[in-house]
Amino acid sequence: MTASFDFAVVGAGIVGLAHALAAARAGHRVVVLDREAQSVGASVRNFGFVTVTGQERGDCWRRALRSRDVWAEVAPQAGIRIExxxxxxxxxxxxxxxxxxxxxxxxxxxxxxxxxxxxxxxxxxxxxxxxxxxxxxxxxxxxVESRDAIPKLKDWLEAEKGVIFLRPVHVHGIEERTLYTSAGRIEAARIVVCPGDERLALYPERISALGIxxxxxxxxxxxxxxxxxxxxxxxxxxxxxxxxxxxxxxxxxxxxxxxxxxxxxxxxxxxxxxxxxxxxxxxxxxxxxxxxxxxxxxxxxxxxxxxxxxxxxxxxxxxxxxxxxxxxxxxxLPDRLMVVDAPEPHVRLVVVTSGTGASTAFAIAEEVLADLEGATA
Structure with missing residues (x-):
């Protein structure tokens, strides 16, 4: 299989889904790839608690406010109950x-x-x-009830935003604009890798150098x-x-x-x-x-x-x-709440390193999309 998209996201946790949403809202054809058949990582194991008050002053607090607003917009459309x-x-x-x-x-x-x-x-x-x-x-x-909210968000992105989900599919390499996967090759103009706490699948040398x-x-x-x-x-x-x-x-x-x-x-x-x-x-x-x-x-x-x-x-x-x-x-990471790395001009490696994914991911994704579009315009 070889398929082409405007935007590819590796990882279907909340950080990956947030990037899929931002890209779809911008009119891109989006594919999300994940090695698991369903979400089993941090996004469904945590509180589902979108926390604003108490976040670090500055960018983190600002991102939490913005992400809270996106949750408020998306939840009723996706059938996600605000508990x-x-x-x-x-x-x-x-x-x-x-x-x-x-x-x-x-x-x-x-x-x-x-x-x-x-x-x-x-x-x-x-x-x-x-x-x-x-x-x-x-x-x-x-x-939100994270174990329900994450699958509902995925289903809504698929049904209403036209996002394609390929899972369980393992991405074992990225070269230029080609993703090499267990299901064949995927071509994408822009790529975001959201590995969560997986450190060895993609760009392991960069993740190791960051000390994550x-x-x-x-x-x-x-x-x-x-x-x-x-x-x-x-x-x-x-x-x-x-x-x-x-x-x-x-x-x-x-x-x-x-x-x-x-x-x-x-x-x-x-x-x-x-x-x-x-x-x-x-x-x-x-x-x-x-x-x-x-x-x-x-x-x-x-x-x-x-x-x-x-x-x-x-x-x-x-x-x-x-x-x-x-x-x-x-x-x-002990001294950074998040990492956005650029292995290539059209690729971003995005890792939330503070347990604040549900609280900040939507705002992070908007910033990363703007950065990618500026870098590859």
């Missing part, structure tokens, strides 16, 4: 409250609302009974025993020393010192709390962060226990039940 909107950041410690107060005073805090403890409990009656200094409500966030590694995380699905419904996503004190929009603030240092004294085991496992809810009432809860060249496939029970410990400190869920456990992985 809930907004984010409640809880502050159990005075030091945590100081961080969110400082955040609220920045340009990123626009439209966010500082809450007293009573106001936070009014907004979320299922907060745990322990100490609470207050909270922050952000209206910006959106949450992997992050492994523990994820849980929890069923509340009391029918708890949340007003939006929920985060806790631990999130404030992890998300760079908060952690870069001077006030975060005092909080980190207190957490190091009071929750050293959680910090050692890279744990912070995100809780999101599905239509069935079940909660997706996480997560931990372990950085390894080849992530171990074995889940350690004590890490799950620490995540659940933080969950119980923040939310009263009654006699909760863990109904699913799984491991996620994503590409990681």
């Amino acid at each position: 809930h909107e907004g984010l409640l950041v809880t502050a159990r410690r005075a030091e945590a409250m100081a961080v969110i107060e400082a955040f609220a005073a920045t340009d990123m805090g626009r439209d966010c609302t500082l809450l007293t403890a009573a106001e936070a409990r009014s907004r979320c009656p299922h907060l745990a009974a322990g100490g609470l200094a207050g909270g922050l409500w952000s209206p910006h966030e959106r949450r 590694g992997r992050c492994r995380l523990h994820m849980l699905k929890v069923r509340p025993g009391n029918g708890a419904r949340l007003p939006g996503a929920v985060m806790s004190d631990l999130s404030l020393v992890r998300y760079l929009g908060y952690a870069a603030l001077p006030e975060a240092q005092a909080l980190r010192r207190r957490l190091e004294a009071e929750q050293p085991a959680h910090l050692a496992e890279g744990i912070h709390l995100i809780v999101v809810q599905g239509a069935d009432g079940d909660l997706v809860v996480g997560d931990s962060h372990h950085y390894e060249a080849s992530p171990a496939p074995f889940a350690q029970g004590h890490v799950d226990d620490l995540i659940l410990d933080e969950l119980d400190a923040v939310l009263d869920l009654g006699p909760r039940t863990v109904v699913e456990r799984w491991m996620g992985t994503y590409a990681h």
